[in-house]
Amino acid sequence: MSVKSFHSSKIQRTRVKKLNISTEFEEEISRFAASVSARLASGETVTLLEVEKGFRDAALRGGNILFTKFLSEMKGTAPICQNCAEETPMKDLGARSKNIVSLLGEGTTTRTYYGCECGNHRLPKDELLDIR
Ligand SMILES: [Zn+2]
Numbered sequence: 001m002s003v004k005s006f007h008s009s010k011i012q013r014t015r016v017k018k019l020n021i022s023t024e025f026e027e028e029i030s031r032f033a034a035s036v037s038a039r040l041a042s043g044e045t046v047t048l049l050e051v052e053k054g055f056r057d058a059a060l061r062g063g064n065i066l067f068t069k070f071l072s073e074m075k076g077t078a079p080i081c082q083n084c085a086e087e088t089p090m091k092d093l094g095a096r097s098k099n100i101v102s103l104l105g106e107g108t109t110t111r112t113y114y115g116c117e118c119g120n121h122r123l124p125k126d127e128l129l130d131i132r
Pocket of ligand 1 (some may be wrong): 081082083084116117118119120
């Protein structure tokens with residue numbers, strides 16, 4: 001899974017649907033907390049550092065889920081074909097997924113794939129985020 005670094009990409013002119021933050025985040029944290037509780041209940045010893053790292057990792061996993069969802073929720077308008085003089089928007093050919101690596105880890109995001117009768121195609125979100 002690889003993609004060129006896009007951390008410095010400047011994002012503008014897009015809308016993002018409101019995220020339901022609590023669900024994904026709570027699930028990651030709850031899953032880890034339950035696993036520690038189960039280990040302690042069975043008589044196992046854990047270090048505080050181990051618990052701290054576990055909570056941090058769970059928070060990063062939850063953040064990564066929300067981050068990739070945030071990117072997927074970015075909406076754009078159908079682009080115009082650069083090859084044709086017509087002002088007709090290109091046709092929506094459906095969603096395409098892309099693997100990304102961010103500060104939060106590896107993940108997958110989706111973006112809309114557009115095509116024109118001349119054979120040209122564009123992925124506006126890749127252009128927006130400057131990812132290829
Ligand atoms: Zn065209």
